[in-house]
Amino acid sequence: MDLLNCGPLYKRVNLFNGASSLNLEKEILFIVDGGKGLHKGIKEVMGGKAVIQRCQWHKRENVLKFLDKANQDVFKRKLQAAYELPTYDKAKARLEAIRRELKLISESAVASLDEGLEETLTLHRLGLFEKLGQSFKTTNCIETVNKQLATKTDRVDRWQNSNQRQRWVATALLVIEPRLKKVKGHKHFTDLRSAMKGVADAKKQTSGVYKLASAL
Numbered sequence: 001m002d003l004l005n006c007g008p009l010y011k012r013v014n015l016f017n018g019a020s021s022l023n024l025e026k027e028i029l030f031i032v033d034g035g036k037g038l039h040k041g042i043k044e045v046m047g048g049k050a051v052i053q054r055c056q057w058h059k060r061e062n063v064l065k066f067l068d069k070a071n072q073d074v075f076k077r078k079l080q081a082a083y084e085l086p087t088y089d090k091a092k093a094r095l096e097a098i099r100r101e102l103k104l105i106s107e108s109a110v111a112s113l114d115e116g117l118e119e120t121l122t123l124h125r126l127g128l129f130e131k132l133g134q135s136f137k138t139t140n141c142i143e144t145v146n147k148q149l150a151t152k153t154d155r156v157d158r159w160q161n162s163n164q165r166q167r168w169v170a171t172a173l174l175v176i177e178p179r180l181k182k183v184k185g186h187k188h189f190t191d192l193r194s195a196m197k198g199v200a201d202a203k204k205q206t207s208g209v210y211k212l213a214s215a216l
Contacts, residue, residue, distance in 0.1 A: 013031065020090045020103060026049070026193065026196075026197070027049050027050070027051050027141070027193070027196035027197060027199075027200050028049055028050060028051065029047060029051045029052075029053060029122075029136065029192065029196065030042050030046075030050055030051065030052050030053065031053045031055060031136050031138070031139050031141070031142065032052060032054060032055065032060065032139070033054075033055045033058045033139050034055065034058050034062070034115075034116055035053055039052070043214060046169075048200060048203060049200070050150060051122060051126075051196045051199065052119050052122060053118075053119065053120070053122040053123055053136055053137070053201075054116050054119035054120040054122070055137075055138045055139045056083045056120050056137045056138055057137075057138040057139070057140070057202045058139070059079075059112075059113070059116070059117075060076065060079045060083075062078065063075065063102070063109050063112045063113050064076055064079075064080065064109075065112075066106045066108040066109035067109055071105060075098065075101075075102070075109075077096060078094075078098050078101075079095075079146055081094070082094035082095045083095075083120070083137065085124075086124075086129055086130050087124060087127075087129075088121055088124035088127075090110060091121055091124050091129075092121060092124075095113070095117065095121075098113070098187050099113055099114070102176050103148070123136060123137060125199075126192070126195040126196065126199065127195060128188065128191060128195060131185050131188040131191065132185040132188055134185065135183040135184045135186075136183075136185075136204045141183055143175070145173075145180065148172075148176045148179065148180075149169060149172050149173070149176065152168075152171075152172035152176070153168055153169070153172055154177060156168065
């Protein structure tokens with residue numbers, strides 16, 4: 001699957017090459033910036049096994065770009081405070097209140113907030129924001145890795161093919177691995193696995209009920 005640009009190193013790379021042939025028995029959490037090409041690729045290849053957390057930082061910045069400077073400062077604080085609330089219900093209610101305020105100022109900002117909003121609250125919905133939010137509410141964890149990879153790959157001016165790029169990335173990852181730190185909250189990964197499985201099972205049950213109702 002040829003995805004769109006995901007940074008200088010990964011431009012036009014088969015990020016999910018061979019993934020469709022894997023026997024993916026467990027759900028996987030993806031933290032994405034909202035790029036449509038990457039999002040589409042994840043959904044097409046991973047299907048129901050994909051649990052997507054949209055980057056809250058990118059969401060906030062996308063909304064703010066439709067506001068003037070004075071309102072940017074105000075709503076930056078409001079959006080950040082809303083996302084820091086510990087539960088889904090509280091965070092969603094605060095975001096809906098912010099949406100009503102934005103509607104009086106900019107319809108474009110409202111549309112930006114609405115797009116993919118539920119996916120920015122995935123960790124909240126799983127009940128794990130307090131445990132894993134610091135690490136997984138934004139794409140910072142992977143961007144830190146990308147910066148370290150760039151020190152090993154950015155000087156390469158001519159890539160022969162995607163296979164060469166992937167081998168370079170794999171080698172560079174091995175080189176930088178000793179400097180990588182464990183993500184904060186890694187001790188709660190078992191909770192994350194259970195929560196994602198619970199969501200997937202609920203979707204399957206709902207889908208089964210819908211199909212049965214349609215068949216009647």
